[in-house]
Amino acid sequence: MGILGFIVLGLVAGAIAKAILPGDDPGGIFVTMAIGIVGAIVGGLIASALDIGELDEFFDSGTWLIAIAGSLLLLILYRVVTGRRTRH
Numbered sequence: 700m701g702i703l704g705f706i707v708l709g710l711v712a713g714a715i716a717k718a719i720l721p722g723d724d725p726g727g728i729f730v731t732m733a734i735g736i737v738g739a740i741v742g743g744l745i746a747s748a749l750d751i752g753e754l755d756e757f758f759d760s761g762t763w764l765i766a767i768a769g770s771l772l773l774l775i776l777y778r779v780v781t782g783r784r785t786r787h
Contacts, residue, residue: 704757708766709736716770724778734777735770742769 713735717724724730742765746752752761 705739706736708757708762709739709770711735712739712742712763712766712770713774715767716774719767719771720774720778722778724774724781726781730777731774734773735766738770738773739766740769741773742766745769 710732713731713733716735716738717731746765752765756762
């Protein structure tokens with residue numbers, strides 16, 4: 700899958716992750732898009748390292764689940780980091 704495929708996959712995965720974990724996050728839609736793109740890549744790397752899947756086909760359900768899981772992970776980490784920063 701090419702870079703454009705990763706971008707589209709990440710944008711959609713980020714939107715789905717945001718729908719699963721709604722909330723008022725600092726940074727707005729652009730940060731959510733970036734989290735989705737990076738989350739798709741991170742999810743693919745983790746899945747490849749654990750040998751449970753990889754991001755190879757755009758229309759594969761496993762690819763989408765991995766990308767969404769990676770986006771959810773990064774969204775949670777982002778909230779933990781920014782939540783601690785704003786409390787101090």
